């Protein structure tokens with residue numbers, strides 16, 4: 584419980600569980616550089632889109648750079664419509680039909 588905040592600095596939703604993201608990956612010397620608090624979906628998505636090397640190579644080592652990235656932008660637009668309580672598994676609508 585060293586750094587806990589319930590607002591994601593990427594999508595701006597509050598009431599979410601956040602995790603610490605090293606804006607510059609530790610393996611690229613980011614251990615003492617700024618971090619950001621991200622909700623799980625945002626955090627996962629960043630690492631899903633980019634490897635640590637790509638984050639550095641493409642200069643996505645600040646929050647504003649990440650937020651302006653086209654792929655992240657469309658993700659943020661989508662995640663903002665998602666209530667904080669529900670953790671989406673995928674973009675597919677969950678048609679939980681057909682109970683047995």
Ligand SMILES: [Zn+2]
Pocket residue numbers: 591592593594595596621622623624625626662
């Ligand atoms: Zn978020």
Ligand SMILES: [Zn+2]
Pocket residue numbers: 603604605626630
């Ligand atoms: Zn991270």
